[in-house]
Amino acid sequence: MSLLQTRPALPSDDKRWKLVNATMRRNGYAGHALIETLHSVQEGFGYLDEPAMRFVAGSLDLPLSKVFGVATFYHLFMLKPKGRHACVVCTGTACYIKGADALLGAVKERFDVRPGETTEDDRLSVLTARCVGACGLAPAVVIDGDLAGKQTADKVLAKLETLA
Amino acid sequence: MNLDDLAEKAQEFRARSAAIKTEVRVCVAAACQASGSLPVLNALTKENEETSCKVKGVGCMGLCSAGPMVAIAEKEADIAHSVLYREVKPTDAPEVLASIGGPPVERLHCPTNQPFFARQQRIVRENSGLIDPDSFSGYVAVGGYQALIKALSEMSRGDVLRELTTSGLRGRGGGGYPTGLKWSTVAKMPADQKYVICNGDEGDPGAFMDRAVLESDPHRVLEGMVIAGYAIGANKGYVYVRAEYPLAVERMTTAIRKAKRSGFLGANIADTQFSFEVEIRLGAGAFVCGEETALMASIEGLRGQPRPRPPYPAEAGLWGYPTLINNVETFANIAPIIKHGGEWFAGIGTEKSKGTKVFALAGSISNIGLIEVPMGMSLREIIEEIGGGCPGGKAFKAVQTGGPSGGCIPAQHLDIAVDYDSLKTLGTMMGSGGMIVMDETCDMVDVARYFMEFCMTESCGKCIPCRTGTWQMHELLDRITKSTATQKDLTLLEELCEVVQATSLCGLGQSAPNPVLSTLRYFRDEYEAKLVSE
Numbered sequence: 001m002s003l004l005q006t007r008p009a010l011p012s013d014d015k016r017w018k019l020v021n022a023t024m025r026r027n028g029y030a031g032h033a034l035i036e037t038l039h040s041v042q043e044g045f046g047y048l049d050e051p052a053m054r055f056v057a058g059s060l061d062l063p064l065s066k067v068f069g070v071a072t073f074y075h076l077f078m079l080k081p082k083g084r085h086a087c088v089v090c091t092g093t094a095c096y097i098k099g100a101d102a103l104l105g106a107v108k109e110r111f112d113v114r115p116g117e118t119t120e121d122d123r124l125s126v127l128t129a130r131c132v133g134a135c136g137l138a139p140a141v142v143i144d145g146d147l148a149g150k151q152t153a154d155k156v157l158a159k160l161e162t163l164a
Numbered sequence: 165m166n167l168d169d170l171a172e173k174a175q176e177f178r179a180r181s182a183a184i185k186t187e188v189r190v191c192v193a194a195a196c197q198a199s200g201s202l203p204v205l206n207a208l209t210k211e212n213e214e215t216s217c218k219v220k221g222v223g224c225m226g227l228c229s230a231g232p233m234v235a236i237a238e239k240e241a242d243i244a245h246s247v248l249y250r251e252v253k254p255t256d257a258p259e260v261l262a263s264i265g266g267p268p269v270e271r272l273h274c275p276t277n278q279p280f281f282a283r284q285q286r287i288v289r290e291n292s293g294l295i296d297p298d299s300f301s302g303y304v305a306v307g308g309y310q311a312l313i314k315a316l317s318e319m320s321r322g323d324v325l326r327e328l329t330t331s332g333l334r335g336r337g338g339g340g341y342p343t344g345l346k347w348s349t350v351a352k353m354p355a356d357q358k359y360v361i362c363n364g365d366e367g368d369p370g371a372f373m374d375r376a377v378l379e380s381d382p383h384r385v386l387e388g389m390v391i392a393g394y395a396i397g398a399n400k401g402y403v404y405v406r407a408e409y410p411l412a413v414e415r416m417t418t419a420i421r422k423a424k425r426s427g428f429l430g431a432n433i434a435d436t437q438f439s440f441e442v443e444i445r446l447g448a449g450a451f452v453c454g455e456e457t458a459l460m461a462s463i464e465g466l467r468g469q470p471r472p473r474p475p476y477p478a479e480a481g482l483w484g485y486p487t488l489i490n491n492v493e494t495f496a497n498i499a500p501i502i503k504h505g506g507e508w509f510a511g512i513g514t515e516k517s518k519g520t521k522v523f524a525l526a527g528s529i530s531n532i533g534l535i536e537v538p539m540g541m542s543l544r545e546i547i548e549e550i551g552g553g554c555p556g557g558k559a560f561k562a563v564q565t566g567g568p569s570g571g572c573i574p575a576q577h578l579d580i581a582v583d584y585d586s587l588k589t590l591g592t593m594m595g596s597g598g599m600i601v602m603d604e605t606c607d608m609v610d611v612a613r614y615f616m617e618f619c620m621t622e623s624c625g626k627c628i629p630c631r632t633g634t635w636q637m638h639e640l641l642d643r644i645t646k647s648t649a650t651q652k653d654l655t656l657l658e659e660l661c662e663v664v665q666a667t668s669l670c671g672l673g674q675s676a677p678n679p680v681l682s683t684l685r686y687f688r689d690e691y692e693a694k695l696v697s698e
Contacts, residue, residue: 033465035445039448069467075449076408077448091369092370093370093598093614093615094527094532130622131370132408134195135372136195136533137198138526
């Protein structure tokens with residue numbers, strides 16, 4: 001078997017595909033680079049759709065079923081696009097004891113969106129995390145990548161209201 | 165390179181900052197950053213006009229709930245000998261700087277003679293809060309990489325293994341397996357290729373020790389890994405870190421780059437024949453990947469599903485090659501052991517549990533944060549003195565150790581000495597070091613339900629007892645908390661606990677019933693009070 005296999009062309013000339021490709025190239029297009037590659041797809045595009053998974057499968061010479069299997073196994077990979085903003089509520093033990101449930105309840109009541117869902121206007125996705133390691137600041141939420149500690153329902157809602 | 169060359173280098177690094185007498189240290193670890201420490205760092209840097217005073221970002225100082233923390237100290241003085249400020253705001257910068265050499269600002273002062281700071285013994289965290297985690301020269305200046313150079317220039321592989329065995333160090337990830345024995349087993353394997361893996365997939369909710377070590381002193385972990393590579397004959401290592409810890413990943417990446425550039429990593433380390441490469445692998449949010457065989461599957465790019473052992477990773481691990489896999493905190497203990505000798509380490513702690521342990525105190529406790537204490541300290545001392553007890557005058561009810569795999573310890577057992585074996589006798593485990601304190605308002609059945617829900621969603625689905633058992637147990641617990649269950653359901657729950665414990669494939673399933681069994685053992689009345697008659 002030749003080491004030089006034919007690889008699929010980049011799905012489009014979007015620059016982000018070049019970054020994805022660079023990740024695979026750095027790992028010699030080996031199958032074990034799958035998780036690293038999916039990370040770089042998600043970092044660039046926000047989620048993994050079918051064309052992306054087909055492209056990765058073809059490039060790493062893996063069956064699509066395996067790529068899909070890995071993508072669905074790990075909680076961090078998203079198969080649907082996220083809203084413009086993301087609110088991650090930590091549900092680790094410390095946050096749970098200090099009322100993470102109440103935060104989720106308040107967000108659900110105000111925006112009518114459950115964990116894992118996105119509002120109809122694509123404004124907000126609500127997610128949960130199994131401990132973000134900020135137990136000293138429980139309960140903690142991560143809004144658009146920024147960690148905020150010692151939260152109350154009012155504080156979270158006020159912050160979310162300011163997001164467009 | 166030998167030890168004298170390294171000492172010269174350290175001297176050179178120290179000389180660069182000879183003019184500096186006082187350091188203003190601002191914690192830039194994740195928790196303090198979340199409380200807003202970066203603007204404080206900027207404000208202090210801008211306000212500082214003294215050339216004899218340096219403002220710098222440092223790793224975790226421990227008291228996370230009081231962040232952002234700022235310490236003013238003589239150069240190289242530790243936290244106990246510094247003036248510590250809590251909850252500092254950018255607008256406090258002029259006042260903080262003006263207090264140098266004078267009396268502390270009363271409003272912000274956080275005394276360091278309180279038990280939280282005074283009762284700790286720092287080995288793993290000795291540089292934490294003192295050095296800039298991104299600075300290679302800073303690590304070398306405080307004696308970093310001395311252990312590696314000592315091992316490479318003065319010790320044989322067998323010497324390193326002997327020191328480690330003498331030290332009595334046990335795995336800090338939870339299992340407590342003797343580290344010297346593990347290393348020796350991998351070292352004995354005849355193979356051309358071996359691997360070293362650092363397990364930084366700290367999945368236990370409520371545990372953040374490894375995060376702080378990686379964010380505060382990444383070079384120390386690297387140094388431990390390189391020494392491991394030398395001792396067992398491996399030349400490739402992986403650091404597996406959770407993707408939920410972006411700052412830890414960033415700091416580790418920087419550390420690897422700088423160590424490589426300075427010749428402490430890569431080909432021909434310190435001009436010897438020994439070469440060692442390290443790569444970072446990101447987790448993707450799966451608790452089960454903390455289990456060693458699942459973690460290796462994940463590094464191989466597969467679903468993180470465990471496989472039966474034996475064969476153990478020491479015989480057939482990553483890609484079938486002998487693999488040494490240790491936790492972050494275990495690797496962080498290696499450099500001091502090599503530097504000061506195994507005997508020194510064995511003098512700390514109890515007969516069977518040597519050294520210190522880092523614990524994460526969280527939940528209903530006054531001083532939330534990270535502590536490092538000698539093994540064998542009583543739980544009462546940790547909770548009541550160091551932790552300051554439950555806030556708001558509430559009564560202590562129980563402390564959960566070992567996360568979803570552990571159990572709770574009620575008030576009547578508070579005087580137990582904390583080490584691997586004594587915790588086991590109470591039906592819980594050391595785990596990686598998370599301690600969640602619960603007060604009288606906490607519903608223990610609900611806590612058990614919470615942990616079962618966690619195990620249910622985190623079960624990888626490979627074996628039936630865990631996949632189906634955790635689901636059924638969660639259903640039963642749910643009914644008990646909603647007061648729709650009968651005595652028969654409780655009996656069924658107990659039976660299921662035994663079955664799942666005995667028949668699951670990996671640690672996740674085997675230990676999933678622990679929180680239920682442990683709360684049943686000490687708080688059965690709370691369960692029974694929720695039952696309805698048939």
